Amino acid sequence: MKPAPVAYARPTSLTEALELLAGTPDAKVLAGGQSLVPLLNMRLAAPTLLVDINRLPGLDHVMAAPDGVHVGALARHSAVLADAAARRTQPLLADALSHVAHATIRNRGTTVGSIVHADAAAEMPAVLAVLDGHVEVASVRGRRRIEARDLVVGPLQSSLEHDEVALEACFPALDARAGTAFTEISRRQGDYALCGVAAVVMLDEDGAVASARCGYLAVHETPAVVDLPALVGARGPLGDDVVTAASDLALGVLDVEGDIHGTAAYRRHLVRVLTARALRTAYDDAATRTTTRTTAPTPTTGGTA
Numbered sequence: 247m248k249p250a251p252v253a254y255a256r257p258t259s260l261t262e263a264l265e266l267l268a269g270t271p272d273a274k275v276l277a278g279g280q281s282l283v284p285l286l287n288m289r290l291a292a293p294t295l296l297v298d299i300n301r302l303p304g305l306d307h308v309m310a311a312p313d314g315v316h317v318g319a320l321a322r323h324s325a326v327l328a329d330a331a332a333r334r335t336q337p338l339l340a341d342a343l344s345h346v347a348h349a350t351i352r353n354r355g356t357t358v359g360s361i362v363h364a365d366a367a368a369e370m371p372a373v374l375a376v377l378d379g380h381v382e383v384a385s386v387r388g389r390r391r392i393e394a395r396d397l398v399v400g401p402l403q404s405s406l407e408h409d410e411v412a413l414e415a416c417f418p419a420l421d422a423r424a425g426t427a428f429t430e431i432s433r434r435q436g437d438y439a440l441c442g443v444a445a446v447v448m449l450d451e452d453g454a455v456a457s458a459r460c461g462y463l464a465v466h467e468t469p470a471v472v473d474l475p476a477l478v479g480a481r482g483p484l485g486d487d488v489v490t491a492a493s494d495l496a497l498g499v500l501d502v503e504g505d506i507h508g509t510a511a512y513r514r515h516l517v518r519v520l521t522a523r524a525l526r527t528a529y530d531d532a533a534t535r536t537t538t539r540t541t542a543p544t545p546t547t548g549g550t551a
């Protein structure tokens with residue numbers, strides 16, 4: 247199918263883009279087009295105006311800062327994935343990005359576009375949510391910050407107003423005592439997941455779990471985050487009783503439904519298997535990082551000139 251007739255604008259300044267969006271209530275922002283263009287082609291979306299943001303300056307950054315990784319609206323998935331400083335600052339981001347689609351789609355699709363597209367089966371909204379990240383948005387009324395927990399309000403529905411452009415997403419940095427893991431099951435590599443789990447485990451000074459949480463994709467109508475107090479105080483290797491208590495807790499929160507790709511029972515089974523896998527890996531990751539830090543030789547200063 248072909249899209250319905252649509253006007254196209256390619257502004258070169260943010261002000262111009264925001265004015266165009268404010269002046270046309272059913273206008274749509276076009277970023278990488280990897281989700282929007284299929285929707286146009288299938289006529290599941292029929293805006294009267296596309297505002298292509300690809301020529302806006304200063305939005306393609308991937309910046310690793312002490313507070314986290316700042317990803318501009320025009321940074322492609324592939325650029326974020328390839329950024330070594332971003333990987334060091336928050337390894338969960340790159341771990342999850344390697345599961346997003348295929349290389350060709352990652353070369354064009356944007357990480358911010360994926361977040362505001364708000365697909366419950368997508369990796370980035372769940373990762374931003376489990377990390378308590380946020381998005382900066384702009385409109386003709388000014389700028390505001392939307393916390394990840396307030397961002398996705400329904401299936402494919404974000405809390406952005408129709409005339410707002412997301413400028414940047416911020417993924418908080420990995421805490422010194424934390425470890426992370428990402429795992430998912432999809433029918434073929436690069437497909438959307440049948441179930442995916444992102445885990446963050448924090449250890450206390452004695453190496454026991456201080457806090458644990460998992461973010462879930464493709465098993466709830468929105469990306470879901472579940473805090474797991476059942477793990478607090480546990481030590482590795484995490485036993486079956488501990489990870490089973492954690493997945494019981496998650497299944498009590500998630501509203502797992504079946505579809506043509508997998509029954510609800512199968513998806514619940516995946517929640518159990520992947521929750522255990524992700525938590526054990528995140529625990530080991532935290533333990534390894536903490537050990538490496540405490541046993542690393544202290545850098546010496548001075549030396550020969």
Ligand SMILES: Cc1cc2nc3c(=O)[nH]c(=O)nc-3n(C[C@H](O)[C@H](O)[C@H](O)COP(=O)(O)OP(=O)(O)OC[C@H]3O[C@@H](n4cnc5c(N)ncnc54)[C@H](O)[C@@H]3O)c2cc1C
Pocket residue numbers: 274275276277278279280281282283284299319345346347348351354355356357358359360362363367368369370406410411412413436437438439
């Ligand atoms: C075959 C295929 C497989 C895929 N597999 C996966 C997968 O496994 N996992 C996954 O997560 N994704 C997958 N994707 C989607 C891909 O990750 C897209 O890149 C992403 O969902 C949207 O990013 P985009 O830049 O292409 O956004 P676009 O398609 O341009 O836009 C998507 C939506 O977000 C809005 N939008 C985009 N940017 C902004 C902005 N800065 N401000 C305000 N609104 C904005 C648009 O108006 C539109 O409503 C797949 C896509 C394809 C075609």
